[in-house]
């Protein structure tokens with residue numbers, strides 16, 4: 349409540365926040381988690397907690413009046429539509445040069461993501477987190493993260509036979525005929541649940557296109573893994589629909605944390621302050637960076653260093669589709685859960701997820717989200733005129749990502765005699781180069797913080813989320829975010845608690 353004193357306050361309930369809450373609580377610390385999004389535990393009038401990807405409604409977007417689907421067009425038709433302004437689950441946050449998609453609610457990005465749970469190849473780790481000892485990550489913290497998240501592999505025999513992965517088998521055939529390694533990637537989806545969906549014994553979820561706006565079925569989001577474990581300690585409280593607005597040193601020690609309560613239309617309904625001995629920033633790469641840059645530059649936390657706000661990258665994300673021949677249908681029925689990728693990282697700087705396009709009709713399209721070695725990095729800065737934090741990413745900075753993705757798809761198109769789709773991101777536009785699903789950086793480990801996430805300039809302030817990672821993980825990021833948080837909180841509990 350207002351005026352309370354807490355031992356540890358965590359801003360945000362995504363991967364970094366959830367790991368921090370569980371491990372601190374297990375170490376005997378009382379923890380308060382502040383989350384601006386909703387708790388997502390109550391069904392709507394349709395009996396479902398989350399809306400389907402094919403029929404977005406008020407639940408789908410964070411405080412927008414019109415949807416902003418990552419694929420804006422299909423067969424020439426724009427697909428966005430008006431929705432009531434609501435504290436929905438997916439934020440399409442627009443900066444001048446890029447739209448950054450993020451999850452909103454208790455569980456953060458785990459509520460909306462594809463569940464692809466990929467540990468980077470060890471040979472790539474030195475470029476991902478150069479100051480971190482790979483032995484401790486690969487021996488201890490990646491295994492711990494995978495266990496905590498419930499990561500498993502698809503049953504390949506079933507994968508070979510189900511119509512729901514025909515699109516992925518077509519993706520494999522095309523990758524291999526062009527000489528690219530096709531790799532299965534683990535996921536947090538409950539595969540037995542997915543088989544039961546196919547058998548018709550449970551309501552269809554992944555097999556009915558649920559994912560982007562939440563999943564009512566077998567996806568093990570943080571709300572099914574780390575967060576219930578944290579709550580079961582009896583030491584964790586979570587306050588949804590609370591937005592942290594300021595953090596400043598308190599006169600008697602610790603930090604005064606100011607927050608607003610918001611209603612489902614985003615209106616501020618109240619303000620509160622608490623004093624916390626320790627504050628853990630886990631608001632996501634964009635959220636944490638925006639808070640820290642603002643607190644530094646408006647005088648709340650003036651000792652934060654000049655590294656804060658720098659080193660932001662998009663994990664090289666770029667999307668594209670290919671138009672297959674009529675003898676290569678990808679299937680009217682597609683699971684929304686990806687299981688595989690095309691690995692051309694070493695030779696071409698791209699790792700492409702073979703992504704579903706679950707429209708319910710045969711499209712003859714193959715769809716891909718590529719992660720590339722795009723070297724461009726952007727910076728957050730406080731804009732005193734607007735009171736907001738800007739990001740200086742430029743649209744043209746995606747060109748290296750496009751070139752790297754082409755190292756895969758130009759060759760596949762040439763082998764198969766096929767072409768790119770030009771109808772998915774606008775009219776006659778091949779590349780989905782306006783967005784990222786994987787924001788990383790802004791408070792880089794060992795630069796803005798020490799080598800374990802302690803913010804330089806202040807005792808008792810920490811960064812625990814994707815903002816620690818310098819812009820790229822070579823694969824999908826959440827396993828690395830989770831493993832790094834596991835590593836850092838171990839050190840913090842040993843020395844600071």
Ligand code: FAD
Pocket residue numbers: 359360361362363364365382383384385449450451452453454455456457458460461462463464465466560590591592593630631632633635636639785786787812813814815824825826827829
């Ligand atoms: P987040 O998970 O972003 O959590 C931050 C939380 O902080 C949010 O809930 C936010 O509401 C809250 N917050 C922010 N500001 C405040 C504030 N001021 N006050 C209170 N609360 C605040 N990654 C993969 O590895 N595999 C995938 O298959 C995959 N698919 C994806 C698909 C989509 C559509 C998207 C959007 C992302 C996907 N990702 C995937 C990326 C992954 O979800 C993110 O990398 C991950 O969620 C980041 O974790 P985090 O702990 O840094 O922060």
